[in-house]
Amino acid sequence: MLPVRNDDTNDLTQALTPDQAQLQVPRRRRCRCCSCVCDEASCPGVCHAAHGFSPKTPGKGFLALATLEGLFEVAFCVYVLMDSELNDNVYTWFNCGLALWVTFAFVYFAWDAVWAENAAQVFSAIAMSVFGTVYIAFKFVYPDEGLGETWEQSKLVVLLAKCVFQAMYIGLAYPVVQSFGFSAWKVIGGDSKLNEMYTNFLWAWALLRLDLVLAATLVLMYGFFFSDRSRFQEADNEILLNSAALVVTLAVAIFAWLALTQEWRSCLYLFYFWSLAQPTYIGYKMYCIFSGACFIPQAALDAGTTQFLVLGGFAIVMKVACIVSVARCHGRFGEGLKSRVFLKSAS
Numbered sequence: 001m002l003p004v005r006n007d008d009t010n011d012l013t014q015a016l017t018p019d020q021a022q023l024q025v026p027r028r029r030r031c032r033c034c035s036c037v038c039d040e041a042s043c044p045g046v047c048h049a050a051h052g053f054s055p056k057t058p059g060k061g062f063l064a065l066a067t068l069e070g071l072f073e074v075a076f077c078v079y080v081l082m083d084s085e086l087n088d089n090v091y092t093w094f095n096c097g098l099a100l101w102v103t104f105a106f107v108y109f110a111w112d113a114v115w116a117e118n119a120a121q122v123f124s125a126i127a128m129s130v131f132g133t134v135y136i137a138f139k140f141v142y143p144d145e146g147l148g149e150t151w152e153q154s155k156l157v158v159l160l161a162k163c164v165f166q167a168m169y170i171g172l173a174y175p176v177v178q179s180f181g182f183s184a185w186k187v188i189g190g191d192s193k194l195n196e197m198y199t200n201f202l203w204a205w206a207l208l209r210l211d212l213v214l215a216a217t218l219v220l221m222y223g224f225f226f227s228d229r230s231r232f233q234e235a236d237n238e239i240l241l242n243s244a245a246l247v248v249t250l251a252v253a254i255f256a257w258l259a260l261t262q263e264w265r266s267c268l269y270l271f272y273f274w275s276l277a278q279p280t281y282i283g284y285k286m287y288c289i290f291s292g293a294c295f296i297p298q299a300a301l302d303a304g305t306t307q308f309l310v311l312g313g314f315a316i317v318m319k320v321a322c323i324v325s326v327a328r329c330h331g332r333f334g335e336g337l338k339s340r341v342f343l344k345s346a347s
Contacts, residue, residue, distance in 0.1 A: 041187045042261045058175035059114040066110035069165045073103045083150045102132045105213045117180035120206035197337045200328045207322040208253045214315040215249045261342045263333040279316040286312045
């Protein structure tokens with residue numbers, strides 16, 4: 001029997017068997033609304049980093065670059081919005097709003113990836129950075145009346161700076177991922193089977209959030225595309241429909257996270273249903289826009305539409321990846337991840 005010291009009284013108050021002592025862990029903060037555990041195992045990241053963790057040099061460099069780029073893009077958007085000639089132009093606000101949203105999403109994914117030591121989240125961060133680079137490239141090639149002379153005078157510098165940042169992120173990705181390991185060791189230990197299952201969970205957790213960010217980005221692009229109400233009679237209905245779909249996507253993502261950590265097998269079928277319905281609708285809208293079969297006139301097939309088609313295709317691919325990742329976790333329910341990692345309590 002092994003004695004256990006009481007943290008409050010500093011006395012030996014109880015005795016546990018060796019097996020019980022091995023499973024004894026510090027009390028974790030639980031959500032009051034449910035039985036889930038929100039900590040460094042089930043919700044790793046900036047807010048729940050492993051105790052004693054500090055990013056290594058590649059991670060610090062990655063975070064420094066991401067933060068510097070974020071500040072640069074915020075400053076440039078403010079500079080564009082300060083142009084008095086563009087203050088009343090709705091296209092200016094949509095362009096800058098979309099750019100800021102992509103930037104904030106990238107910076108969040110970058111910080112979360114390093115502090116969670118989540119290789120899948122590094123992929124999400126670079127994916128958002130690539131989308132930002134493609135977005136700037138589109139605005140460089142296709143003139144936009146909503147950005148005015150300020151953009152025309154600065155677009156080459158902005159594009160070159162973004163490409164330099166992009167190249168450095170890609171170059172740092174491998175060293176950053178190779179520096180990971182401390183958090184997994186703190187949570188899992190040396191069990192290779194648990195490590196494999198936990199890696200599957202981290203991929204699912206990262207792709208769920210990437211899918212949510214892409215859904216929000218699509219709504220913003222809808223708002224931009226339909227901002228000229230005179231061209232589209234059904235614009236308001238489309239924006240409301242996609243905003244409602246975003247709310248449902250958020251709810252389903254939270255529900256899927258709960259189902260994965262609590263191993264609610266039957267509840268994941270709701271996630272699968274929504275995950276198949278959403279890309280089907282996106283694909284239908286992509287077909288309508290490209291073919292002119294919907295209410296959008298063929299004349300509207302311009303650079304803005306091309307951006308939507310690119311993002312819609314990427315969103316469908318990521319949704320499929322998310323389904324596969326969640327299904328891999330689903331198939332390993334009952335093998336010990338919940339009891340030995342998420343709950344860490346003896347049965």
